[in-house]
Amino acid sequence: MSYTLECPYCEADLGEPDDCYEPTDHEHECHECSKSFIFGVEYERTYYPRKADCLNGGAHRYKPMIGAPVEHFAGRVRCEDCGEESRLEAKADTASGRAQRTNNNEGDDADPAR
Ligand SMILES: [Zn+2]
Numbered sequence: 001m002s003y004t005l006e007c008p009y010c011e012a013d014l015g016e017p018d019d020c021y022e023p024t025d026h027e028h029e030c031h032e033c034s035k036s037f038i039f040g041v042e043y044e045r046t047y048y049p050r051k052a053d054c055l056n057g058g059a060h061r062y063k064p065m066i067g068a069p070v071e072h073f074a075g076r077v078r079c080e081d082c083g084e085e086s087r088l089e090a091k092a093d094t095a096s097g098r099a100q101r102t103n104n105n106e107g108d109d110a111d112p113a114r
């Protein structure tokens with residue numbers, strides 16, 4: 001493994017070739033010996049595991065999205081954990097769960113005692 005590309009024919013150091021961001025085979029022509037060869041690229045993988053309770057039956061942790069234009073992102077939220085995007089419905093003042101109740105017939109189930 002080397003950090004720069006080396007010609008398999010003349011062993012010239014060809015530096016870091018452009019346009020090889022895909023981990024597939026690439027064709028390259030050596031500027032020293034003018035021979036073409038194939039090289040593969042390997043990238044080091046790094047993992048960043050984190051908990052995502054919403055994928056395990058928990059609630060999404062929605063955070064407001066910020067960006068430009070502001071109007072475009074107004075009322076849009078995105079789950080910090082799984083990245084799911086959602087839209088804030090007209091003022092749900094309680095956290096998730098009960099938001100669905102405020103449909104149209106307000107007061108219907110508000111106080112059955114009266
Ligand atoms: Zn060469």
Ligand SMILES: [Zn+2]
Pocket residue numbers: 054055059060061079080081082083084
């Ligand atoms: Zn989520």
